[in-house]
Amino acid sequence: MANTGFDHWAIAHRYRVEVALVRWTPAGELTTGRLLEAMRYSALGGGKRLRALLAYASAEAIGATADLADHAAAAVEMIHAYSLIHDDMPCMDNDALRRGKPTSHVVFGEATAMLAGDALQPLAFAVLLGAPASASGVVAASHQLAEASGAYGMAGGQAIDLANVGQPMTLAALEEMHAMKTGAMFEAAVLLPALLAEEDEATLTALTAYAQKIGLTFQVVDDVLDATADSATLGKTAGKDAANDKPTFVSLMGIDAAIAYAHRLTTEAITALPEHLNTTNLTQLARSMAERTA
Amino acid sequence: MANTGFDHWAIAHRYRVEVALVRWTPAGELTTGRLLEAMRYSALGGGKRLRALLAYASAEAIGATADLADHAAAAVEMIHAYSLIHDDMPCMDNDALRRGKPTSHVVFGEATAMLAGDALQPLAFAVLLGAPASASGVVAASHQLAEASGAYGMAGGQAIDLANVGQPMTLAALEEMHAMKTGAMFEAAVLLPALLAEEDEATLTALTAYAQKIGLTFQVVDDVLDATADSATLGKTAGKDAANDKPTFVSLMGIDAAIAYAHRLTTEAITALPEHLNTTNLTQLARSMAERTA
Numbered sequence: 001m002a003n004t005g006f007d008h009w010a011i012a013h014r015y016r017v018e019v020a021l022v023r024w025t026p027a028g029e030l031t032t033g034r035l036l037e038a039m040r041y042s043a044l045g046g047g048k049r050l051r052a053l054l055a056y057a058s059a060e061a062i063g064a065t066a067d068l069a070d071h072a073a074a075a076v077e078m079i080h081a082y083s084l085i086h087d088d089m090p091c092m093d094n095d096a097l098r099r100g101k102p103t104s105h106v107v108f109g110e111a112t113a114m115l116a117g118d119a120l121q122p123l124a125f126a127v128l129l130g131a132p133a134s135a136s137g138v139v140a141a142s143h144q145l146a147e148a149s150g151a152y153g154m155a156g157g158q159a160i161d162l163a164n165v166g167q168p169m170t171l172a173a174l175e176e177m178h179a180m181k182t183g184a185m186f187e188a189a190v191l192l193p194a195l196l197a198e199e200d201e202a203t204l205t206a207l208t209a210y211a212q213k214i215g216l217t218f219q220v221v222d223d224v225l226d227a228t229a230d231s232a233t234l235g236k237t238a239g240k241d242a243a244n245d246k247p248t249f250v251s252l253m254g255i256d257a258a259i260a261y262a263h264r265l266t267t268e269a270i271t272a273l274p275e276h277l278n279t280t281n282l283t284q285l286a287r288s289m290a291e292r293t294a
Numbered sequence: 295m296a297n298t299g300f301d302h303w304a305i306a307h308r309y310r311v312e313v314a315l316v317r318w319t320p321a322g323e324l325t326t327g328r329l330l331e332a333m334r335y336s337a338l339g340g341g342k343r344l345r346a347l348l349a350y351a352s353a354e355a356i357g358a359t360a361d362l363a364d365h366a367a368a369a370v371e372m373i374h375a376y377s378l379i380h381d382d383m384p385c386m387d388n389d390a391l392r393r394g395k396p397t398s399h400v401v402f403g404e405a406t407a408m409l410a411g412d413a414l415q416p417l418a419f420a421v422l423l424g425a426p427a428s429a430s431g432v433v434a435a436s437h438q439l440a441e442a443s444g445a446y447g448m449a450g451g452q453a454i455d456l457a458n459v460g461q462p463m464t465l466a467a468l469e470e471m472h473a474m475k476t477g478a479m480f481e482a483a484v485l486l487p488a489l490l491a492e493e494d495e496a497t498l499t500a501l502t503a504y505a506q507k508i509g510l511t512f513q514v515v516d517d518v519l520d521a522t523a524d525s526a527t528l529g530k531t532a533g534k535d536a537a538n539d540k541p542t543f544v545s546l547m548g549i550d551a552a553i554a555y556a557h558r559l560t561t562e563a564i565t566a567l568p569e570h571l572n573t574t575n576l577t578q579l580a581r582s583m584a585e586r587t588a
Contacts, residue, residue: 026445031467033457035445086412091404110385111456114408118380119449121415126440135429142436146420151320151329155413162405163327173325 006284010053017052017077018044020070024127025078038108038116039123042081047099050218050289051076051189057281058207059193061273071131072141072192076185078124079149083185085117087158095240121149133196141195148188157181161246169247175216182222183215190282206274210282213269217289220262223248224255225294233294266290300578304347311346311371312338314364318421319372332402332410333417336375341393344512344583345370345483351575352501353487355567365425366435366486370479372418373443377479379411381452389534415443427490435489442482451475455540463541469510476516477509484576500568504576507563511583514556517542518549519588527588560584 025043026036052073059069088095088103089110096106105113128142147153157180164177190211194204226241227250241248249258269286273279319337320330346367353363382389382397383404390400399407422436441447451474458471484505488498520535521544535542543552563580567573 030445030450030454031470032461033453035450035453039445083412086408089408091408112453114380114383114385115449115453115456117412118415119443119445119453121412122419122440122443122447122449123445125416125419126437126444129433129437129440135433138433139423139429139436142433143420143423146416146423149413149416150420151324151333151413151417153416155409155416156324156329159327159329159406159409159413160324162409167326176325 006281006288009281009284010288013053013056013073014046014049016056016066016070017049017073018046020074021077024074024123034108034112035115035119038104038112039120041107042085042104042116043078043120045099047077048292049077050285051080051185053285054186054189054211054214054282055193057285058190061207061277061279061282062194062197062199062203063278064193064197065132068132068196069193071127072189072196075124075128075145076189076192078120078127079145079154079185079188082117082120082124083154083158085113085120089113092158092162093240093244128192131196134198137196137198140198141192144191144195145188148184153180153184154182157184164247166245167247169252171252174247174249174252178216178219179212182219183212186215186218187211203274203277206272209272210269210286213265213272214286214289217262217265217269217286220249220258220265221290221292223250224258224262225292226250227255229294262290300575300582303575303578304582307347307350307367308340308343310350310360310364311343311367312340314368315371318368318417328402328406329409329413332398332406333414335401336379336398336410337372337414339393341371342586343371344579345374345479347579348480348483348505348508348576349487351579352484355501355571355573355576356488356491356493356497357572358487358491359426362426362490363487365421366483366490369418369422369439370483370486372414372421373439373448373479373482376411376414376418377448377452379407379414383407386452386456387534387538422486425490428492431490431492434492435486438485438489439482442478447474447478448476451478458541460539461541463546465546468541468543468546472510472513473506476513477506480509480512481505497568497571500566503566504563504580507559507566508580508583511556511559511563511580514543514552514559515584515586517544518552518556519586520544521549523588556584
């Protein structure tokens with residue numbers, strides 16, 4: 001079942017975004033404190049880099065350069081890294097393990113962790129604003145990133161999530177929450193290269209549909225894995241949804257229906273892609289999202 | 295000593311930025327939680343609005359429209375509001391009083407307060423990215439805001455500040471910290487209208503010099519007021535620098551020398567302004583910064 005070409009592509013582009021992140025995340029340290037170290041601790045050194053891969057695959061699909069994609073990929077990974085730092089903090093999910101290592105506030109203390117997240121967010125904008133594209137393309141992409149990060153995107157989804165711990169939730173409400181919490185940034189990852197390159201509306205609409213379907217797939221699979229895998233495999237604390245009494249696709253649909261739903265969404269995502277684009281890796285990414293085990 | 299014309303201008307423009315902030319801060323609420331309410335709680339309803347006034351005065355100086363200035367003014371006030379929410383949190387300054395009302399985490403809880411700050415930051419970028427200016431001007435201004443907010447700006451200054459509580463600090467180190475922590479956002483306030491309007495390098499350099507001097511003035515006066523005024527006058531907890539054993543201009547220079555320093559910086563700031571600009575309100579703002587009592 002492994003697709004060798006795609007696996008090699010994914011490895012190469014995980015490496016590529018790591019290089020971009022190393023280039024754009026400050027080296028050294030401020031005169032005092034460990035802020036820059038904390039930023040590097042969370043921004044560098046791995047993770048699945050799904051958002052970066054989506055940006056690279058999207059750039060390939062429209063024929064944009066990998067240099068342009070670097071800026072989009074690094075920006076969305078920086079936003080993702082900041083969100084993980086803040087989500088893991090004691091006042092939020094209070095999680096001690098992430099990507100197989102202690103979370104930021106465990107290592108650096110809460111104040112430095114919060115500031116590292118606070119500083120990664122504008123760094124993401126600085127990187128995207130420096131993309132080699134037309135000024136109007138850069139403005140459109142940066143606006144998309146701002147919307148995806150804000151009250152009607154990732155931060156808002158997180159707030160809804162927090163407010164619903166221990167509460168009954170309909171499937172529609174759960175989907176809306178995840179569309180904001182996770183989906184908005186997946187959408188940004190797919191759209192940023194196309195916005196930078198000033199693609200036409202039809203292409204943007206098709207890529208949006210694809211991104212929304214795989215964003216939801218990702219979350220459904222996340223809920224399935226949280227309920228079925230162990231912490232060592234996941235590199236983060238497993239079973240915490242049930243422990244925290246969080247509504248999930250598994251708690252609402254059951255495991256089998258959730259798995260089937262993820263596969264249906266994947267098919268819909270792939271179908272949404274326009275035929276005139278070079279969609280090989282976007283297609284493979286959609287499949288890998290449904291089939292992932294960690 | 296009151297300058298009636300300037301006082302009226304300041305009142306009118308405090309009102310003007312309030313209107314802009316009301317327009318661009320989301321009304322209503324998400325399906326659950328109190329995120330939007332928390333964002334409005336901190337972004338709206340006052341404060342000195344010094345950063346907004348600097349943006350309006352700078353726009354006047356270069357002959358840019360007030361509509362353009364609205365975007366710059368609201369953006370810097372949103373960044374400022376987010377920074378206050380996070381600075382006040384228990385893991386940072388742990389402050390319960392701000393602008394005469396309970397701080398965000400006291401009212402909304404820590405998780406919602408952190409998310410409100412997290413969501414105000416990209417909202418500031420969204421507002422600035424929507425400014426009525428050339429795309430290249432918008433990119434330049436947004437880049438300045440990103441740099442001013444990040445690891446070598448406000449967030450970095452905050453990290454240095456935290457790392458130095460209870461530590462001896464030289465005057466040079468204290469100035470560097472404040473140049474990042476407070477100065478960078480003052481500089482952004484003054485520069486954003488000029489960057490949006492694509493002013494020439496000489497004008498940007500002069501405005502930068504002005505902004506750096508008044509940023510420092512502001513902080514010196516802040517330290518003086520913290521040591522001499524009471525909480526009711528300040529609308530925030532007074533005497534907390536000494537209570538927290540923080541290095542300040544007062545602890546390093548003494549009160550009289552700090553006051554004299556503030557006046558010298560003010561003169562230097564005014565002298566830095568180019569004669570061909572309409573600098574009346576920038577000049578008055580510099581004076582008011584040195585003479586303020588709250």
